[in-house]
Amino acid sequence: MVGVMSHNYGGVCGERDAVDFAKRRRMKCNASLKTVLDNYFENFHYEAHLSQDPVQFAYRFSDDRDREIAALFAAAFAYGNVAQILKTLEWLFGLLGASPYRYIRSFSECDAHSLQSFYHRFNTGRDIIALCLALQRALKEFGNLQNLFLAAHNPKATTIEEGLCRFVENLLARVPPEIYRRNKGLPAEAGVRFLLPSPASGSACKRMNLFLRWMVRPGPVDFRVWKEVEPRQLVLPVDTHIARIGQYIGLTKRTTIGWKMALEMTATLRLLDSRDPVRYDFALCHLGIMRGCPAKHNPLKCAMCPIQEVCTR
Numbered sequence: 001m002v003g004v005m006s007h008n009y010g011g012v013c014g015e016r017d018a019v020d021f022a023k024r025r026r027m028k029c030n031a032s033l034k035t036v037l038d039n040y041f042e043n044f045h046y047e048a049h050l051s052q053d054p055v056q057f058a059y060r061f062s063d064d065r066d067r068e069i070a071a072l073f074a075a076a077f078a079y080g081n082v083a084q085i086l087k088t089l090e091w092l093f094g095l096l097g098a099s100p101y102r103y104i105r106s107f108s109e110c111d112a113h114s115l116q117s118f119y120h121r122f123n124t125g126r127d128i129i130a131l132c133l134a135l136q137r138a139l140k141e142f143g144n145l146q147n148l149f150l151a152a153h154n155p156k157a158t159t160i161e162e163g164l165c166r167f168v169e170n171l172l173a174r175v176p177p178e179i180y181r182r183n184k185g186l187p188a189e190a191g192v193r194f195l196l197p198s199p200a201s202g203s204a205c206k207r208m209n210l211f212l213r214w215m216v217r218p219g220p221v222d223f224r225v226w227k228e229v230e231p232r233q234l235v236l237p238v239d240t241h242i243a244r245i246g247q248y249i250g251l252t253k254r255t256t257i258g259w260k261m262a263l264e265m266t267a268t269l270r271l272l273d274s275r276d277p278v279r280y281d282f283a284l285c286h287l288g289i290m291r292g293c294p295a296k297h298n299p300l301k302c303a304m305c306p307i308q309e310v311c312t313r
């Protein structure tokens with residue numbers, strides 16, 4: 001049995017910088033940013049965008065144990081273009097069947113054989129088999145993923161950073177290294193690492209923060225399956241769309257996408273909603289995904305943009 005690992009992550013990832021930026025931002029944060037984002041959030045048609053979001057796959061299940069496994073797979077492969085993501089997930093969920101939880105608990109050589117031909121951009125069948133085996137070991141020891149997360153989560157911390165670092169570390173520790181032809185230790189280049197990014201590497205960890213948002217936040221899109229983790233501790237899932245829009249509306253001054261930027265944007269959003277800073281994420285992200293705010297400046301789109309009033313582009 002692999003024990004729960006413990007390392008000190010305190011302060012390595014820029015929480016203090018993020019708070020400093022947010023304090024400076026507070027000086028300028030007039031009511032309009034909150035008013036505009038609240039208005040955009042409240043009038044957003046969530047249902048109309050679900051068909052373009054990987055969270056739809058977790059909606060197929062009503063049991064919490066199925067939902068957390070479904071959500072982890074849906075988030076892990078949420079990279080690339082939307083059409084490619086949905087195609088990959090449709091194929092994968094065809095294999096996971098009526099209960100992703102039972103699929104993982106009973107994962108066998110026969111299931112591994114069915115996954116050998118799997119391919120999604122940077123990841124191959126070997127990586128997803130590695131993930132399934134790590135999840136199987138984790139479920140056997142902890143019963144569900146929430147318990148694995150809670151084993152290292154600090155409920156008093158400002159963010160989930162430490163819990164997420166250890167959650168990822170503990171899952172990776174359960175990957176049998178033989179899959180990557182190693183007797184001992186997972187190689188640095190193992191593709192399963194790409195599926196489970198950690199703040200410890202400086203990555204923005206968009207997909208893991210997305211998974212946590214789905215698990216921890218209450219609706220309209222998210223599930224609130226993990227009731228022992230507070231939404232106030234979540235970190236914004238930052239990708240290129242969110243980073244760009246975040247810069248336009250003054251959530252961050254950073255130009256490099258990474259964990260520090262994610263913390264800084266979250267700290268600014270905490271000024272608008274201290275109990276649920278990432279509640280604006282789905283609406284803002286879909287402004288980018290659906291080309292409401294294209295990377296190339298488009299004055300017509302800007303004229304119709306619901307957050308134009310606070311955009312500095």
Ligand code: SF4
Nearest residue numbers: 293302305308311313
């Ligand atoms: S005003 Fe234009 S640049 Fe600014 S967020 Fe809206 S679409 Fe994007």
